[in-house]
Amino acid sequence: MSLRIKKVFQNNSKKLATFTTGGDPDIQTSIKIIETIISNKTDIIEIGMPFSDPMADGPTIQLSSNRSINNGTNLNDIFSITNQIRKINNEIPIILMGYYNVIYYFGVKKFVDECKKNGVDGLIIVDLQPEEDAELFNELKKNSISLIRLITPTTNESRLKLILNNASGFLYYVTITGITGQHSANLKELEKSIKSIKIHSNLPVMAGFGIKDANDVKEICSIADGAVVGSSIVNIIEKNLNSKDKMLKSIDVFTKNLKLGTKI
Amino acid sequence: MQYKNSYKQLPNEKGYFGQFGGRYVSETLMPLILEVEKEYNIIKEDKKFQSDLKYYLDTYVGRPSPLFFAERITENLGGPKIYFKRDELNHTGAHKINNCMGQILLAKKMGKKRIIAETGAGQHGVATATVCALFGLPCIIYMGEKDIKRQSPNVFRMKLLGAEIRSVSTGSKSLKDAMNEALRDWVTNVRDTFYIIGTAAGPHPYPAMVRDFQSIIGKEVREQIIKAENKLPNLLMACIGGGSNALGLFHEFLDDKEIEMIAVEAAGHGLGSGKHAASLTGGKPGILHGNKTYLLQSDNGQIEEAHSISAGLDYPGIGPEHSYLFEEKRVSYMYATDNEAIDAFQYCCKHEGIIPALEPSHALAVLIKIAKNYNKDNIVVMNMCGRGDKDIFTVADELNIKI
Known part of the structure; x- marks a missing residue:
């Protein structure tokens, strides 16, 4: 697995991961947003590879993906973003998140080579489960890049074993049955699920979907090893499209506060 | 005659037709989709289920649909004997209900309490x-904003039948985006909801299941044509959007090597215009809506908007079995433009007194062009998969006629 991911989870503190779509609202601002987030001690950066048909995403991330695509963002741009981030920070794990078609079209081997070259530590591919991920997984493994597996409230015991087999880096627990940016997590169910995951695996479990603010982060962090926040940040981008200064300032304040949620 | 170890044995246990198909969905949906597969494998062999299905197909849908000798068109084109498989005479006016009846019985058997579906032309929605009204289940239909406008009669029919229509205003505002929204609903309501997919696409087992429910079309044709002509047809034809009516007709005959098959994609304003829905002729393999198949996409792997005057064909993908049959060259894939379809639509009305849907009008458009290549002893069966009542406003618009 990626050394950066291993390192970030070496201590027991709760972790904050943030998601923004690469290239939203444009490449340069997207880089500045991520730099701002990193300056607030976020532990893991997730960068969305925009896709025209993001089936697991709610309206906020759909719109964000569209903005990025309309600006012409392609995978080479995403790699130029990760490359820039690596120039300012060589420690923080960078995870690319998206849908398989974009990778398949680009070419799996070429894609993984670019990940390696541009400092990517892991991938989360929403529509690629263990039944279908062999080709990508094998390439990633050769390059010590983690394929972060998703576990959801509907995952049963037998699927859990299948998912954990070959899992590396960390596990991503989807707190709800649903899409991003909508309902809040059911904490009782989350607690139960995480307990059962921990019986079978030593990997850290990050929880995401429906985690909106510092208070949510705090609640999630009392149960999971960390929280992922996406739509709320993307929403700030959407609300401030006419003023990038205000956008960056708001994201600065918001993520500083999010990080406080991890101190439990 | 059997060959290539039989085309009829596919997909394999992982849901693949050659390199196409599979299951590309979020983890949340995986357990349910595996459950659908398990239950589907049971009902396939279950005599009670199959006899229930047959009962409703016979008494409610009106099967078997007739096989009609289109004598005037045959004479006018001066080529082969042309037969129409008249699935447009089914209850609700298209082949779609063959599949819906099968899936609703499965949904009921699985104890699901809520039905969702996507629709383009509105035929699958209707x-x-x-079937939801028939069995008293709540029904939510996702439909693109653009399609709601151009298929208003079907929208009203769905409302009369008690369905809730949810307008989809993202992306191209048509079938592709309706399917995205239906999938988002499904992932949110996964425990109590059954998704009735309307075409032979989506995650395994849907492509196989929809095809199987539709394959009654070809099975009937085999009996009917033997009775009428005492021999099998030389050529089978159908239009394709996702491809369920074409597979419905073709599947029964895939291993009859001597039978030629032509499926007709929608070429919209023409393949060169960039405004078309010909996923095989103009697309590349990719992954969307749960399966690997040919898709219209940009150089960055973004899915492109399709265009067709026919809402039912206006989809940038195609069922995975067609992608396979295309690469295997078992089926020939041709195309017809919007204008050619409109011409064929009018031709059919005037020559046979049948108002066809714009979808099969595409198949007819190609048949009109190629009829001269066949001799009078040849037999062609074309699937008249839908009726055109829903399309009269679109056609009037195209012809600049106010009704």
């Missing part, structure tokens, strides 16, 4: 709303 068929789904119909």
Whole structure:
């Protein structure tokens, strides 16, 4: 697995991961947003590879993906973003998140080579489960890049074993049955699920979907090893499209506060 | 005659037709989709289920649909004997209900309490709303904003049948985006909801299941044509959007090597215009809506908007079995433009007194062009998969006629 991911989870503190779509609202601002987030001690950066048909995403991330695509963002741009981030920070794990078609079209081997070259530590591919991920997984493994597996409230015991087999880096627990940016997590169910995951695996479990603010982060962090926040940040981008200064300032304040949620 | 170890044995246990198909969905949906597969494998062999299905197909849908000798068109084109498989005479006016009836019985058997579906032309939406009314299940139909406008009669029919229509205003505002929204609903309501997919696409087992429910079309044709002509047809033809009516007709005959098959994609304003829905002729393999198949996409792997005057063909993908049959060259894939379809639509009305849907008008458009290549002893069966009542406003618009 990626050394950066291993390192970030070496201590027991709760972790904050943030998601923004690469290239939203444009490449340069997207880089500045991520730099701002990193300056607030976020532990893991997730960068969305925009896709025209993001089936697991709610309206906020759909719109964000569209903005990025309309600006012409392609995978080479995403790699130029990760490359820039690596120039300012060589420690923080960078995870690319998206849908398989974009990778398949680009070419799996070429894609993984670019990940390696541009400092990517892991991938989360929403529509690629263990039944279908062999080709990508094998390439990633050769390059010590983690394929972060998703576990959801509907995952049963037998699927859990299948998912954990070959899992590396960390596990991503989807707190709800649903899409991003909508309902809040059911904490009782989350607690139960995480307990059962921990019986079978030593990997850290990050929880995401429906985690909106510092208070949510705090609640999630009392149960999971960390929280992922996406739509709320993307929403700030959407609300401030006419003023990038205000956008960056708001994201600065918001993520500083999010990080406080991890101190439990 | 059997060959290539039989085309009829596919997909394999992982849901693949050659390199196409599979299951590309979020983890949340995986357990349910595996459950659908398990239950589907049971009902396939279950005599009670199959006899229930047959009962409703016979008494409610009106099967078997007739095989009609289109004598005037045959004479006018001066080529082969042309037969229409008249699935447009089914209850609700298209082949879609064959599949809906099968899936609703499965949904009931699985104890699901809520039905969702996507629709383009509205035929699948109407068929789904119909079977939901028949069995008293709540029904939610996702439909693109653009399609709601151009298929208003079907929208009203669905409402009369008690369905809730949810307008989809993202992306191209048509079938592709309706399917995205239906999938988002499904992932949110996964425990109590059954998704009745309308075409032979989506995650395994849907492509196989929809095809199987539709394959009654070809099975009937085999009996009917033997009775009428005492021999099998030389050529089978159908239009394709997702491809369920074409597979419905073709599947029974895939291993009859001597039978030629032509499926007709929608070429919209023409393949060169960039405004078309010909996923095989103009697309590349990719992954969307749960399966690997040919898709219209940009150089960055973004899915492109399709265009067709026919809402039912206006989809940038195609069922995975067609992608396979295309690469295997078992089926020839041709195309017809919007204008050619409109011409064929009018031709059919005037020559046979049948108002066809714009979808099969595409198949007819190609048949009109190629009829001269066949001799009078040849037999062609074309699937008249839908009726055109829903399309009269679109056609009037195209012809600049105010009604």
